[in-house]
Amino acid sequence: MLVSQPITVGVVGAGVIGAGWVARMALAGHHVRWFDPNPGAQPFLDRISQNAVHSWQGMDWPMSPESPVRADTLAAAVGDAELIIESVPERLVIKQATYAQIESAAPPSAIIASSTSGFKPSVLADGLINPERLIVAHPFNPVYLIPLVEIVPGIHTSDAVRDRSVELYTEVGMKPLVVRKEIDAFIADRLLEAVWREALWLVNDGIATTEEIDDAIRYGFGLRWAQMGLFETYRIAGGDGGMGAFIAQFGETLAWPWTKLMDTPELTDQLIDTIAAQSDAQSGHLSIAELERHRDDNVVAILNALATTRWGAGEVVRRNRVS
Amino acid sequence: MLVSQPITVGVVGAGVIGAGWVARMALAGHHVRWFDPNPGAQPFLDRISQNAVHSWQGMDWPMSPESPVRADTLAAAVGDAELIIESVPERLVIKQATYAQIESAAPPSAIIASSTSGFKPSVLADGLINPERLIVAHPFNPVYLIPLVEIVPGIHTSDAVRDRSVELYTEVGMKPLVVRKEIDAFIADRLLEAVWREALWLVNDGIATTEEIDDAIRYGFGLRWAQMGLFETYRIAGGDGGMGAFIAQFGETLAWPWTKLMDTPELTDQLIDTIAAQSDAQSGHLSIAELERHRDDNVVAILNALATTRWGAGEVVRRNRVS
Numbered sequence: 001m002l003v004s005q006p007i008t009v010g011v012v013g014a015g016v017i018g019a020g021w022v023a024r025m026a027l028a029g030h031h032v033r034w035f036d037p038n039p040g041a042q043p044f045l046d047r048i049s050q051n052a053v054h055s056w057q058g059m060d061w062p063m064s065p066e067s068p069v070r071a072d073t074l075a076a077a078v079g080d081a082e083l084i085i086e087s088v089p090e091r092l093v094i095k096q097a098t099y100a101q102i103e104s105a106a107p108p109s110a111i112i113a114s115s116t117s118g119f120k121p122s123v124l125a126d127g128l129i130n131p132e133r134l135i136v137a138h139p140f141n142p143v144y145l146i147p148l149v150e151i152v153p154g155i156h157t158s159d160a161v162r163d164r165s166v167e168l169y170t171e172v173g174m175k176p177l178v179v180r181k182e183i184d185a186f187i188a189d190r191l192l193e194a195v196w197r198e199a200l201w202l203v204n205d206g207i208a209t210t211e212e213i214d215d216a217i218r219y220g221f222g223l224r225w226a227q228m229g230l231f232e233t234y235r236i237a238g239g240d241g242g243m244g245a246f247i248a249q250f251g252e253t254l255a256w257p258w259t260k261l262m263d264t265p266e267l268t269d270q271l272i273d274t275i276a277a278q279s280d281a282q283s284g285h286l287s288i289a290e291l292e293r294h295r296d297d298n299v300v301a302i303l304n305a306l307a308t309t310r311w312g313a314g315e316v317v318r319r320n321r322v323s
Numbered sequence: 324m325l326v327s328q329p330i331t332v333g334v335v336g337a338g339v340i341g342a343g344w345v346a347r348m349a350l351a352g353h354h355v356r357w358f359d360p361n362p363g364a365q366p367f368l369d370r371i372s373q374n375a376v377h378s379w380q381g382m383d384w385p386m387s388p389e390s391p392v393r394a395d396t397l398a399a400a401v402g403d404a405e406l407i408i409e410s411v412p413e414r415l416v417i418k419q420a421t422y423a424q425i426e427s428a429a430p431p432s433a434i435i436a437s438s439t440s441g442f443k444p445s446v447l448a449d450g451l452i453n454p455e456r457l458i459v460a461h462p463f464n465p466v467y468l469i470p471l472v473e474i475v476p477g478i479h480t481s482d483a484v485r486d487r488s489v490e491l492y493t494e495v496g497m498k499p500l501v502v503r504k505e506i507d508a509f510i511a512d513r514l515l516e517a518v519w520r521e522a523l524w525l526v527n528d529g530i531a532t533t534e535e536i537d538d539a540i541r542y543g544f545g546l547r548w549a550q551m552g553l554f555e556t557y558r559i560a561g562g563d564g565g566m567g568a569f570i571a572q573f574g575e576t577l578a579w580p581w582t583k584l585m586d587t588p589e590l591t592d593q594l595i596d597t598i599a600a601q602s603d604a605q606s607g608h609l610s611i612a613e614l615e616r617h618r619d620d621n622v623v624a625i626l627n628a629l630a631t632t633r634w635g636a637g638e639v640v641r642r643n644r645v646s
Binding site: 016146147148150175180187188194195197202205206208211212213214215216217219220221222223224226227228229230232233235236237242247273276278279280283284288292294295297298299301302303304305306308309313 | 339463469470471473498500502506510511513514515516518519521522529530533534535536538540541542544545546549552553555556558560565566570571595596598603605607611615617618622625626627636
């Protein structure tokens with residue numbers, strides 16, 4: 001197992017994100033208790049757990065044999081927890097009602113970490129008895145495999161909770177990125193949102209299909225972004241003059257009318273149908289389970305590949321590998 | 324070598340992009356003649372060529388031993404060429420003046436392929452004697468390594484020129500993506516532009532540094548995009564309901580005021596200084612040559628890793644590998 005000091009982790013909500021958390025925390029060696037009112041939650045979680053085991057084998061990470069325990073009630077999931085992970089639907093009223101239930105059952109010192117991809121922690125913490133213990137820890141799908149977790153403290157969050165969170169997520173093989181200022185959607189999803197809008201315009205205007213857009217990414221800049229990100233690759237393009245030279249050369253294009261970003265495409269039924277049909281044509285012959293396995297095998301392959309180079313997210317793999 | 328039938332390729336302009344073309348076309352087995360009026364072009368091209376050789380060794384691709392030949396004049400570079408690659412600066416007047424020189428020296432049947440990242444081919448072809456032979460073939464840095472090339476025919480471009488271009492670029496180990504409709508900046512750069520704007524806002528507003536933004540990409544969604552792109556990964560997130568289910572779940576966030584994309588940040592001297600200083604802090608300890616080598620080794624590692632899985636740009640590597 002990865003962790004030196006197992007703790008009890010309570011996970012509330014076991015959809016795609018929550019189930020991913022359960023799998024990662026349990027494999028890393030924590031005692032996990034999870035709660036989800038959906039009767040179909042167990043078989044879904046089993047599939048995600050199998051994906052996680054397969055992926056961790058591929059990364060040669062030591063896995064704890066302890067199984068996560070399903071709790072009959074939210075109170076039972078969080079009663080003894082030191083870390084409580086909230087992954088309920090993205091509705092503020094649902095999240096805040098969940099925090100009220102958590103606070104009535106959990107130790108007052110337990111950290112409440114929200115998986116929200118958009119709400120500011122200070123908004124989420126509004127109404128908590130102990131708002132200093134709420135923090136956002138926003139992961140990326142598949143949670144058992146992608147290293148990034150955005151750690152977003154709110155105005156009430158204590159430094160101790162922030163620091164302990166960084167420690168806990170690092171220990172389970174992740175790369176915590178502490179966000180300096182609260183903003184809606186944090187960092188990564190703001191970038192994703194920008195691309196998503198532009199991609200919708202491209203489909204809407206008949207410029208490209210979903211598959212062509214995916215190809216434009218995966219055969220092109222996606223290969224740079226998996227290792228260096230945006231600014232670092234542009235630094236190289238700027239040559240010995242650094243980023244200043246790059247901006248001098250390309251910055252003016254910012255003001256060109258190249259994008260339709262000034263507006264949001266309306267999600268008409270017709271546009272949704274177009275996207276859904278193009279996506280079906282692209283990969284409707286594969287089940288979601290098959291797509292998940294392809295995706296995971298590829299992420300493992302990339303992480304392992306980068307572990308042998310001097311740069312990139314592979315350092316996380318190296319650090320945790322069985323020696 | 325990769326190609327079955329070597330042709331003469333003339334390359335006009337040997338900056339970052341042009342030199343990358345020279346290296347790829349020569350290693351693949353074509354007879355390459357290149358012209359650049361800059362006296363420093365030779366040592367720069369030598370460095371790019373060395374990078375390319377190192378990368379192709381890593382991919383186990385057969386390399387032609389024939390060296391590219393520097394021509395003293397533009398006319399000498401293109402006089403016998405079947406394919407002419409234009410990689411001069413992104414100014415319409417410069418490009419069109421270059422085409423006039425090319426047309427006065429080259430065979431009338433030679434294809435003129437522009438590396439422009441933004442201009443529509445129909446605009447570029449305005450004034451050509453044989454506009455049917457102009458096409459955009461937009462590559463991505465490093466050109467000798469990244470598979471994607473956007474093939475954009477203009478209203479004048481003949482089908483024969485489009486089809487021959489697809490054939491030529493496929494043969495040198497690339498993935499040609501034919502763009503259905505002419506738009507400024509095509510597909511990939513529209514997506515990149517969207518992210519670039521949002522990233523500038525994040526720096527401008529003090530939300531994140533250049534390094535933090537790069538980390539948010541390379542430890543997170545960059546690992547998905549190197550293999551599947553955007554829609555395919557969202558299809559998985561939508562579960563068995565496909566993209567329709569995904570949009571039903573997340574589409575509404577489009578209308579949320581999450582981004583500042585409605586506006587373009589002003590590139591003040593202060594913002595440029597901030598970005599340049601953050602980039603220096605991030606990687607000023609490495610030379611551009613060192614950064615190039617890291618980048619290339621990582622792309623090679625990723626492509627090789629994906630070549631052993633059932634998905635991703637690695638198929639290009641597999642196809643061309645020495646058997």
